[in-house]
Amino acid sequence: MTDVMAPLDGQLTADLFNYESLLPDAERKILLRARALMRTEIKPLVNEYWARGEFPKELIGMFRASGLAGLPYEGYGEHRPAVSNLLSGMLAMELTRTDASVSTFFGVHNGLAMYSIYSGGSQEQRDRWLPEMAAMDKIGAFAMTEPLGGSDVAGGMRTTAKRDGATWILNGTKKWIGNATFADYVVVWARDVDDNTIKGFVVTKGMPGFTAVKIEHKLAFRIVENAEITLTDVRVPEADRLQNVDSFRDVAKILRATRGGVAWQALGVMIGAYELALDYARQRQQFGRPIAGFQLVQDLLVKSLGNITASWGMLVQLARLQDAKIFRDEHSSLAKAFVTARMREVVSWSREIFGGNGILLEYDVARFFADAEAIYSFEGTREMNTLIVGKSITGQSAFV
Known part of the structure; x- marks a missing residue:
């Protein structure tokens, strides 16, 4: 299959409303650096290791050379001032757009582990552990x-x-x-x-x-x-022992932030699957013409693009609330519940466009279809996130 995804310096096929333009130039350059890393160096490895069920250790060196770790943390990583939450989210999207497993490896290290230390550790602990983690000398x-x-x-x-x-x-x-x-x-x-x-x-x-x-x-x-x-x-x-963690409330602060990151991953899965389906529909010939010209195929593609665009808009505002330090549990929970549900629809429609070829790893979409199920479940199930939002809007707890 040919790759019709946008050039490394161009707008993504799935970014109809040009959300990427919201990034300042300096941050967009970082996003493009991640895009180049994923498409040119990491994507060629993915299917082989996915089939083997193994983690390619050479990925650590690739990420180390990219300087992408530690960017969200003031005073650590390549950029001393922390980057915006919008860039952090779009980086999670960009990595997942190529592969959810690779994105999760990076997210566990750069998000869950590093943020736990950054948020829950003392200054001495942050200075002791985070520099070598930001350099990816330690995972x-x-x-x-x-x-x-x-x-x-x-x-x-x-x-x-x-x-x-x-x-x-x-x-x-x-x-x-x-x-x-x-x-x-x-x-x-x-x-x-x-x-x-x-x-x-x-x-x-x-x-x-x-x-x-x-x-x-x-x-x-x-x-x-x-x-x-x-x-x-x-x-x-x-x-x-993390010195600034005294109760589960402190842990919840960490999960609130990382849950939003999972929603960005779900967006990346949607975009990756949609781009593959669009590419395939343009090339696949049936009844003497590309299936992209069939009404029912266009319906699936447009519904997918609608889910992507709506989810992206929600996540942009989530990032703004995070940057303003006014976001709450219900914000990240609604985003995670909504976007992962839309993701399930998009990967199903995308695989459907491939027909029988959609179950072959060489066409990539099967990998997105399978990985979507894991993203749907972790960092709080849809049901648990629904109850968090439900409590917020009604004032009544439905937890048992």
């Missing part, structure tokens, strides 16, 4: 979800932390932890057995009692090395 992971705890993890976290002098003893199991098989630092969340609050700990690779086993046979996010982590009497120094 991070984020361990919250448990085998028996997902949506109820705030009140049902089973991993425990027990203070013992100058150290904490961690015991428990975490599941679906991206990057954990090779991460240098894993931010582990555990319940303090003495005061029943949630605390965060930075567990360093190789600590006795820490094991991470790769989860096999996944049908989505196959490039991401998700792991099941076991913590058996892992001793973590008090100096490695």
